[in-house]
Amino acid sequence: MNNQEAIETEIHKAFNNSKDFSDESFHSAIWNASTVILNGLEVQVVIDAKNELYISYGTAGFVDFKTIPEGMKLPVKCWIHTHPFGAAYFSGTDWRTVNIWQPLMKEAYVLGGEDHFGHWNNQEPNVLCIHKDGLYTLQHQYKGDEEE
Ligand SMILES: [Zn+2]
Numbered sequence: 081m082n083n084q085e086a087i088e089t090e091i092h093k094a095f096n097n098s099k100d101f102s103d104e105s106f107h108s109a110i111w112n113a114s115t116v117i118l119n120g121l122e123v124q125v126v127i128d129a130k131n132e133l134y135i136s137y138g139t140a141g142f143v144d145f146k147t148i149p150e151g152m153k154l155p156v157k158c159w160i161h162t163h164p165f166g167a168a169y170f171s172g173t174d175w176r177t178v179n180i181w182q183p184l185m186k187e188a189y190v191l192g193g194e195d196h197f198g199h200w201n202n203q204e205p206n207v208l209c210i211h212k213d214g215l216y217t218l219q220h221q222y223k224g225d226e227e228e
Pocket of ligand 1: 161162163169170171174190
Protein backbone atom coordinates (compact mmCIF):
# COMPACT_ATOMS: atom_id res chain seq x y z
CA MET A 81 0.00 0.00 0.00
CA ASN A 82 1.42 3.39 -0.92
CA ASN A 83 1.15 6.48 1.30
CA GLN A 84 -1.92 7.87 -0.46
CA GLU A 85 -3.78 4.56 -0.06
CA ALA A 86 -2.65 4.23 3.56
CA ILE A 87 -3.92 7.64 4.62
CA GLU A 88 -7.13 7.29 2.56
CA THR A 89 -7.87 4.01 4.36
CA GLU A 90 -7.17 5.43 7.81
CA ILE A 91 -9.16 8.63 7.28
CA HIS A 92 -12.15 7.06 5.52
CA LYS A 93 -12.46 4.41 8.21
CA ALA A 94 -12.63 7.08 10.92
CA PHE A 95 -15.09 9.23 8.97
CA ASN A 96 -17.42 6.33 8.22
CA ASN A 97 -17.87 5.68 11.95
CA SER A 98 -19.63 8.98 12.61
CA LYS A 99 -19.91 10.91 9.31
CA ASP A 100 -19.15 13.89 11.55
CA PHE A 101 -16.27 16.10 10.42
CA SER A 102 -16.04 17.69 13.89
CA ASP A 103 -15.51 14.31 15.56
CA GLU A 104 -12.39 13.99 17.69
CA SER A 105 -11.59 10.47 16.45
CA PHE A 106 -11.81 11.70 12.84
CA HIS A 107 -9.34 14.48 13.63
CA SER A 108 -7.09 11.97 15.41
CA ALA A 109 -7.03 9.79 12.29
CA ILE A 110 -6.00 12.79 10.14
CA TRP A 111 -3.36 13.78 12.69
CA ASN A 112 -2.06 10.19 12.79
CA ALA A 113 -1.89 10.10 8.99
CA SER A 114 0.10 13.33 8.99
CA THR A 115 2.54 12.62 11.81
CA VAL A 116 2.89 8.81 11.91
CA ILE A 117 2.08 7.40 8.46
CA LEU A 118 3.64 10.34 6.59
CA ASN A 119 6.17 11.21 9.29
CA GLY A 120 5.43 14.93 9.37
CA LEU A 121 3.88 15.86 6.03
CA GLU A 122 0.86 18.13 5.86
CA VAL A 123 -2.49 16.43 5.21
CA GLN A 124 -5.55 18.16 3.81
CA VAL A 125 -9.10 16.79 3.78
CA VAL A 126 -11.99 18.52 2.02
CA ILE A 127 -15.53 17.34 2.82
CA ASP A 128 -17.98 18.31 0.10
CA ALA A 129 -21.76 18.79 0.20
CA LYS A 130 -22.28 15.06 -0.41
CA ASN A 131 -19.93 13.98 2.42
CA GLU A 132 -17.30 12.89 -0.09
CA LEU A 133 -13.72 13.25 1.12
CA TYR A 134 -10.89 14.71 -0.99
CA ILE A 135 -7.58 13.83 0.64
CA SER A 136 -4.13 15.07 -0.31
CA TYR A 137 -0.75 15.63 1.32
CA GLY A 138 2.51 17.47 0.84
CA THR A 139 5.40 19.28 2.46
CA ALA A 140 4.96 21.98 5.12
CA GLY A 141 3.04 25.02 3.95
CA PHE A 142 1.30 22.92 1.34
CA VAL A 143 -2.26 23.96 0.52
CA ASP A 144 -3.44 22.32 -2.67
CA PHE A 145 -6.92 23.71 -2.70
CA LYS A 146 -6.78 26.32 -5.42
CA THR A 147 -8.85 24.46 -7.96
CA ILE A 148 -12.00 22.42 -7.43
CA PRO A 149 -11.33 18.68 -7.67
CA GLU A 150 -13.32 16.82 -10.30
CA GLY A 151 -16.76 15.80 -9.02
CA MET A 152 -16.67 17.95 -5.90
CA LYS A 153 -20.14 19.13 -4.88
CA LEU A 154 -20.30 22.67 -3.52
CA PRO A 155 -20.65 24.15 -0.99
CA VAL A 156 -17.73 22.62 0.88
CA LYS A 157 -18.85 21.51 4.34
CA CYS A 158 -15.40 21.58 5.83
CA TRP A 159 -11.69 21.99 5.00
CA ILE A 160 -9.29 20.36 7.43
CA HIS A 161 -5.52 20.50 7.29
CA THR A 162 -2.69 19.69 9.68
CA HIS A 163 0.28 21.59 11.00
CA PRO A 164 2.45 18.57 11.81
CA PHE A 165 5.03 20.77 13.58
CA GLY A 166 2.42 21.09 16.35
CA ALA A 167 0.89 24.59 16.36
CA ALA A 168 -2.70 25.22 15.30
CA TYR A 169 -3.14 28.69 13.77
CA PHE A 170 -3.88 30.19 10.35
CA SER A 171 -0.86 31.21 8.30
CA GLY A 172 -1.15 33.99 5.72
CA THR A 173 -1.74 31.29 3.10
CA ASP A 174 -4.50 29.73 5.22
CA TRP A 175 -6.28 33.09 5.62
CA ARG A 176 -6.07 33.63 1.87
CA THR A 177 -7.62 30.20 1.30
CA VAL A 178 -10.59 30.82 3.63
CA ASN A 179 -11.02 34.34 2.23
CA ILE A 180 -11.35 32.91 -1.28
CA TRP A 181 -13.63 30.07 -0.23
CA GLN A 182 -15.71 31.88 2.39
CA PRO A 183 -18.91 32.11 0.24
CA LEU A 184 -18.71 28.40 -0.60
CA MET A 185 -17.15 26.84 2.50
CA LYS A 186 -18.89 26.53 5.85
CA GLU A 187 -16.17 25.47 8.29
CA ALA A 188 -12.46 24.78 8.55
CA TYR A 189 -10.15 23.14 11.06
CA VAL A 190 -6.40 23.32 11.44
CA LEU A 191 -5.01 20.50 13.56
CA GLY A 192 -1.93 20.95 15.76
CA GLY A 193 -2.02 17.86 17.97
CA GLU A 194 -4.17 15.98 20.44
CA ASP A 195 -6.70 18.38 22.01
CA HIS A 196 -5.18 21.23 20.00
CA PHE A 197 -6.94 22.66 16.95
CA GLY A 198 -8.22 25.84 15.36
CA HIS A 199 -11.83 26.15 14.24
CA TRP A 200 -13.17 28.65 11.69
CA ASN A 201 -16.66 29.18 10.32
CA ASN A 202 -17.83 31.43 7.52
CA GLN A 203 -20.23 33.39 9.76
CA GLU A 204 -17.21 34.92 11.51
CA PRO A 205 -14.66 34.83 8.71
CA ASN A 206 -11.97 36.93 10.40
CA VAL A 207 -11.66 34.82 13.54
CA LEU A 208 -10.00 31.49 14.23
CA CYS A 209 -10.89 29.93 17.58
CA ILE A 210 -7.82 28.04 18.77
CA HIS A 211 -8.46 25.27 21.29
CA LYS A 212 -5.66 23.85 23.39
CA ASP A 213 -5.89 21.60 26.44
CA GLY A 214 -9.54 22.50 27.01
CA LEU A 215 -9.02 26.28 26.78
CA TYR A 216 -9.33 28.53 23.78
CA THR A 217 -7.90 31.76 22.39
CA LEU A 218 -8.86 33.77 19.32
CA GLN A 219 -6.67 34.57 16.34
CA HIS A 220 -7.94 37.55 14.36
CA GLN A 221 -7.24 38.24 10.75
CA TYR A 222 -5.87 41.71 10.19
CA LYS A 223 -6.28 42.45 6.52
CA GLY A 224 -3.23 43.94 4.94
CA ASP A 225 -0.96 42.00 7.27
CA GLU A 226 1.14 39.90 4.92
CA GLU A 227 3.03 38.08 7.64
CA GLU A 228 3.09 34.32 7.15
ZN1 LIG B 1 -1.89 25.95 7.53
